[in-house]
Amino acid sequence: xxxxxxxxxxxxSEKAEFIDSGTTLLNALRDKxxxxxxxxxxxxxxxxxxSVIIDGELRLSCLTLAExxxxxxxxxxxxxxEGGVLHPLQRAFLDTFATQCGFxxxxxxxxxxxxxxxxxxPSRDEVVEALSGNICRCTGYEPIIQAVLTAARxxxxxxx
Amino acid sequence: MALALxxxxxxxxxxxALQTAGTRYLGxxxxxxxxxxxxxxxVSGLVRSTDPALSAIAIAGGKVRIGASVSMAAIAxxxxxxxxxxxxxxxxxxxxxxxxxxxGNLFAPAPYGDFAVALLALDATVGTEDxxxxxxxxxxxxxxxxxxxxxxxxxLPKDDSFRFLKVSRVKPKGVSVLSIAAVLERVxxxxxxxxxxxxGCMADRPVRAKAAEKALLGKSLDRDGIAAAxxxxxxxxxxxTDPIASAWYRAEVLPVHLGRLLLS
Numbered sequence: 389x390x391x392x393x394x395x396x397x398x399x400x401s402e403k404a405e406f407i408d409s410g411t412t413l414l415n416a417l418r419d420k421x422x423x424x425x426x427x428x429x430x431x432x433x434x435x436x437x438x439s440v441i442i443d444g445e446l447r448l449s450c451l452t453l454a455e456x457x458x459x460x461x462x463x464x465x466x467x468x469x470e471g472g473v474l475h476p477l478q479r480a481f482l483d484t485f486a487t488q489c490g491f492x493x494x495x496x497x498x499x500x501x502x503x504x505x506x507x508x509x510p511s512r513d514e515v516v517e518a519l520s521g522n523i524c525r526c527t528g529y530e531p532i533i534q535a536v537l538t539a540a541r542x543x544x545x546x547x548x
Numbered sequence: 549m550a551l552a553l554x555x556x557x558x559x560x561x562x563x564x565a566l567q568t569a570g571t572r573y574l575g576x577x578x579x580x581x582x583x584x585x586x587x588x589x590x591v592s593g594l595v596r597s598t599d600p601a602l603s604a605i606a607i608a609g610g611k612v613r614i615g616a617s618v619s620m621a622a623i624a625x626x627x628x629x630x631x632x633x634x635x636x637x638x639x640x641x642x643x644x645x646x647x648x649x650x651x652g653n654l655f656a657p658a659p660y661g662d663f664a665v666a667l668l669a670l671d672a673t674v675g676t677e678d679x680x681x682x683x684x685x686x687x688x689x690x691x692x693x694x695x696x697x698x699x700x701x702x703x704l705p706k707d708d709s710f711r712f713l714k715v716s717r718v719k720p721k722g723v724s725v726l727s728i729a730a731v732l733e734r735v736x737x738x739x740x741x742x743x744x745x746x747x748g749c750m751a752d753r754p755v756r757a758k759a760a761e762k763a764l765l766g767k768s769l770d771r772d773g774i775a776a777a778x779x780x781x782x783x784x785x786x787x788x789t790d791p792i793a794s795a796w797y798r799a800e801v802l803p804v805h806l807g808r809l810l811l812s
Contacts, residue, residue: 390552410551431585433578439643446643451577520721521641
């Protein structure tokens with residue numbers, strides 16, 4: 389398999405790798421770079437567990453080839469905490485018991501982050517819509533929705 | 549298994565590479581990478597083009613041209629394509645809509661391809677390296693197509709003439725039980741002067757409901773006026789059966805949902 393050079397920014401850090409052509413971003417992140425926060429769930433674009441943010445847009449790393457991300461800015465859940473302090477979304481997921489097995493959590497948080505980046509004070513319906521591409525088999529979704537709304541409230545209080 | 553990707557700056561060069569047996573075109577990846585992840589051994593290599601024209605939306609004089617690489621999300625947020633936003637948002641969840649392309653949707657087998665249903669109702673033209681085809685002919689021949697789709701073109705529908713409905717069990721995102729798109733022109737007294745109705749999940753690809761279209765001509769969009777169209781809409785259909793719904797169920801509920809769409 390031909391190796392191809394790929395350069396991108398991952399959670400603010402420059403990465404330059406030679407990868408097998410055709411490698412998915414999910415596999416490149418987990419197996420080559422060592423960022424295991426995106427999870428491999430269905431590999432069909434259905435579950436959302438592998439969601440990452442690429443150039444500001446929510447995307448599925450299992451259906452994205454790493455070499456198509458050259459010069460892109462990629463954010464994963466492992467890049468959210470700063471200086472050992474959890475991101476408000478991560479804190480809210482813990483505080484509202486929105487995490488059970490935890491497998492869906494990174495994808496949920498990425499989907500929620502894109503929402504809050506564009507809509508800091510979302511309605512419940514907007515949260516539901518934003519999370520609609522992510523499947524959770526543990527929580528029944530309500531704690532996750534509450535976590536996102538809680539994080540949004542915390543953001544607005546901090547901004548006030 | 550990783551599949552080597554070849555990237556070309558022009559569609560012409562990508563098209564030439566695509567003629568090699570086993571190669572598939574990579575648009576947004578939601579069909580072909582999914583197939584590769586599932587172990588589809590018929591795919592041995594991938595080809596794509598970075599031609600900027602593939603990602604452009606052009607609207608002039610009421611005519612719309614959407615490049616094949618334009619995503620559903622880009623259509624949904626375009627200020628001049630508000631009429632189509634509902635159909636674009638019917639495709640997948642937010643991440644899928646950021647990836648799924650117009651060109652790819654034309655090849656999506658039922659129960660997917662909801663946006664192609666809208667394009668069929670709009671009587672779109674599909675542009676390829678080999679020329680342009682009416683969408684109905686393109687869809688009929690798509691399985692054997694080896695030419696890269698470059699764009700879709702159509703006339704922007706008049707206000708309130710375009711209607712779209714996707715029926716799914718899971719809200720807000722779910723696989724289609726069925727989808728219906730209609731372009732209905734009416735004269736001053738409210739009767740229908742022309743109708744194009746397209747159906748999703750009523751075959752392995754979007755199909756026209758020609759008998760229903762014919763039954764609507766000269767009729768008003770009220771319960772009596774649409775009765776003949778509802779009776780005729782199941783003519784010639786062959787719904788799919790999948791874990792979402794059986795063919796029998798889809799055929800049974802089609803007239804109900806068409807009625808709701810026409811009366812809305």
